[in-house]
Amino acid sequence: MFNKKRLLLVIAILVLGIVFTGCSGDSAVTELTEDVDGPPQVIVNEKSDQFTATGPTGSDYSWQVANGLGTFTNRTSNKTKFIASKEALNQGRIDISVLIDNTEKTIEDIEVLSNDSKTEYAKGSFHSIVSTDDMNRKGYLAAGTVGDLNSSNSRHPYMVKADNRGVTIEKKEFNREGRFYEVKDFVRTARGDYYYLIGYGTVNGDVSQEFVLELNNKMVINKDYNSGGITTGDTYLRSGIISKNIFASDHVIAVGNTRLDNGNLAPYIIDINTNDAADVTPHILDNDYGYEFANSYYNLESIVEINNGYIAVGFTGANRSGAEGIILRLNSEFNVTEVNTSITEKLFKIKKVKNVTGVDYVVVGDNGYIGEIDDNSSNLTITSDNIGTARYRDVLVDGSNYIVVGAKDSNNDDKYDQGVVSKLTAGSLANSDSFTQNYGSYLYSVDKATDGDYLLAGHSTSNDGSTNSYVVKINPSDGSVVDRVKE
Numbered sequence: 454m455f456n457k458k459r460l461l462l463v464i465a466i467l468v469l470g471i472v473f474t475g476c477s478g479d480s481a482v483t484e485l486t487e488d489v490d491g492p493p494q495v496i497v498n499e500k501s502d503q504f505t506a507t508g509p510t511g512s513d514y515s516w517q518v519a520n521g522l523g524t525f526t527n528r529t530s531n532k533t534k535f536i537a538s539k540e541a542l543n544q545g546r547i548d549i550s551v552l553i554d555n556t557e558k559t560i561e562d563i564e565v566l567s568n569d570s571k572t573e574y575a576k577g578s579f580h581s582i583v584s585t586d587d588m589n590r591k592g593y594l595a596a597g598t599v600g601d602l603n604s605s606n607s608r609h610p611y612m613v614k615a616d617n618r619g620v621t622i623e624k625k626e627f628n629r630e631g632r633f634y635e636v637k638d639f640v641r642t643a644r645g646d647y648y649y650l651i652g653y654g655t656v657n658g659d660v661s662q663e664f665v666l667e668l669n670n671k672m673v674i675n676k677d678y679n680s681g682g683i684t685t686g687d688t689y690l691r692s693g694i695i696s697k698n699i700f701a702s703d704h705v706i707a708v709g710n711t712r713l714d715n716g717n718l719a720p721y722i723i724d725i726n727t728n729d730a731a732d733v734t735p736h737i738l739d740n741d742y743g744y745e746f747a748n749s750y751y752n753l754e755s756i757v758e759i760n761n762g763y764i765a766v767g768f769t770g771a772n773r774s775g776a777e778g779i780i781l782r783l784n785s786e787f788n789v790t791e792v793n794t795s796i797t798e799k800l801f802k803i804k805k806v807k808n809v810t811g812v813d814y815v816v817v818g819d820n821g822y823i824g825e826i827d828d829n830s831s832n833l834t835i836t837s838d839n840i841g842t843a844r845y846r847d848v849l850v851d852g853s854n855y856i857v858v859g860a861k862d863s864n865n866d867d868k869y870d871q872g873v874v875s876k877l878t879a880g881s882l883a884n885s886d887s888f889t890q891n892y893g894s895y896l897y898s899v900d901k902a903t904d905g906d907y908l909l910a911g912h913s914t915s916n917d918g919s920t921n922s923y924v925v926k927i928n929p930s931d932g933s934v935v936d937r938v939k940e
Contacts, residue, residue: 481590481620485560489551494564494620497542499938500526501535502620508553519548541565568936570906570926571892572619573913575599575626577611579922580652581636582898582910585614587646587670591903592616595910595924596650598632602912602920608632610652611922614672617904618937619924625672630654631664635692639703646670649727651693651707661687665705665725678705678725680735686712688721691767692755692802695727702728708753708765711737720751720767722787736787744789750776755802757814759828761785766816768799778818780826782833791833798822798839801859802847809853809879817845817857823882838882841889843873849899849907851929853879854887858896858909872896872911874932890932893923902926906935 481492482502491504506514508531516525516533522541526534541547542565550559566572579597592615600608610627631654639647648668656662663684667676680688693707704726711721719737726732739746753767762784770776778796781789798819806812806825814826822845824837845859855877860869872893875886896911906926913923926935 481616481622483622485563486558488553489558489560491549491560492563492620494566495523495535495537495541495547496566496568496618496620496937497537497539499536499568501537504533504535504549504551506531506551506553506558508556512554513552515552517550517552519550520544522547537565542567566619566937568938570619570935570937572615572924574613574621574624574922574924575611576601576919577608577922578602578895578897578912578920579613579910579924580632580634580897582900582908582924583636583638584900584902584908585638585646586903590616590622592622593900593902593908593924594636594638594648595898595922596633596636596652597897597910597912597922599626599922603918607655607658610650610654612636612650612672613922613924615924617902617906617926619926620937623672627666629664630658631661634690635707637693637695637705639695647675648672649693649695649705651690651705653689653709660685661689663688663690663707663709663711663721663723665690665693665707665723667727676727676730678723678730678733680723680733684711684721684735684737686714687718688712689752690721690723691753694756694758696758702726702732706756706758706763708756708767710752710767713737717749718751719746720753720765720781722753722756722765724787738781738787738789742788744781744792751779752776753781754800755816757803757805759813762790763787764803764814764826764828764833766800766803766818768818769794778822780816780833780835793833793835796822796824796835796837799844800824801845804848804850806850806879812880815848815850815855815879817848817859819844821845823848823855823857823877825880825882836882840875840877840882840886841873843875844869846896847898849901850879851901851907855879856899856907856929858899858911860895860911870894870914872909872913874899874907874909874927876929876932888930888932890927892925892927892934894920901929905929 492502495501577599579595596612599611633652635651665678688711690709722736724734756765768776778800780793782791800818813828821841827834843861849856863871893913
């Protein structure tokens with residue numbers, strides 16, 4: 454009887470999760486100025502989200518746009534939508550005003566977007582993107598760093614929350630130096646979405662320190678995790694996962710590297726109990742973890758959870774430039790149970806694969822490297838191929854397909870300067886290219902949107918050479934850019 458009751462409780466919890474997270478609506482309305490709400494961006498030739506002015510009962514309203522760069526659906530109501538003209542798009546930004554009785558309210562610099570779903574944000578780059586399905590908005594969260602990558606000036610962690618059209622809902626620059634390398638969207642039953650942002654930054658302009666931030670869906674920091682001084686040298690986090698447990702605390706497991714007293718960089722894993730900010734366990738992998746880490750440089754870039762443990766991938770060598778791939782199989786205590794250093798390419802991302810015979814995980818890296826891992830024997834079996842010469846930074850597993858993103862050297866000058874996305878067939882890598890497209894200057898991350906399109910994030914380059922955070926949304930069939938507003 455007890456087991457039946459517990460089963461019913463679990464089912465009830467799952468149902469609650471569906472009720473509280475299965476939501477819709479693309480709205481980016483915010484307070485633009487006192488007594489006026491509306492969207493900070495509009496799309497050319499499309500009805501905007503609603504503008505609302507609030508005056509005393511019985512007030513008269515009159516909406517205007519500077520230079521006649523569009524039309525209102527109801528110019529004399531307190532609620533209206535706006536349709537931007539092509540001339541407004543050419544100008545890039547518009548000013549809208551509303552007269553409430555004899556008081557004028559002006560909203561300056563509303564951005565006008567094209568209908569092509571390519572969006573540039575602040576100077577800098579996005580390193581991660583995740584599709585979101587919040588309690589009233591479907592869209593994405595992109596995170597990285599703000600500040601031109603080609604400048605020596607300090608850069609700050611930066612994130613943007615947008616709807617599926619790429620219209621900004623919220624954006625935030627954090628008052629610390631550094632960058633986010635990973636973002637995770639985690640739904641807590643009856644409490645909505647929480648975001649975990651993983652990265653690193655310098656402390657007092659000196660030592661780099663890892664951090665994991667927990668934010669609520671209003672982008673307010675709930676918790677700020679780090680090792681608490683256990684690591685004393687430069688420490689970097691590149692990626693992470695959320696280990697979910699029904700009857701126990703959920704954990705964030707993040708990976709990177711940390712500098713030892715002798716100057717070497719060692720593989721590093723941090724285990725965070727999300728219910729207790731003080732319960733943070735750092736693991737600096739050394740001989741005590743069952744393997745002789747003899748090289749002077751190690752960097753873990755990605756990790757996945759497996760039965761009774763984890764698989765982490767990255768690269769190792771005498772230094773970063775000459776490093777080659779490494780795969781570690783770890784038990785639940787992060788002790789090493791298997792090591793593979795036979796791969797000559799740096800490895801950047803590993804993801805779980807479902808329902809593909811003989812393939813449990815896929816890993817991507819330099820020189821177009823894609824490896825498929827079979828974990829059904831005592832040792833990991835890897836089948837790999839090199840698809841072109843791009844540096845692949847991320848992979849999305851979509852059914853029986855891989856969508857890989859990264860960058861290539863378009864001028865053969867040892868600079869990765871052209872973003873690339875390819876769609877491949879799982880389990881049959883050779884000659885399985887469904888499409889390859891080039892977007893931006895560098896693509897770091899890919900995810901699947903709630904409407905089935907693919908979201909790509911990285912950076913583009915302006916005519917003056919500066920870099921801009923960049924998101925493009927593409928068709929899953931041919932890789933073409935989709936419209937923000939579909940017919």
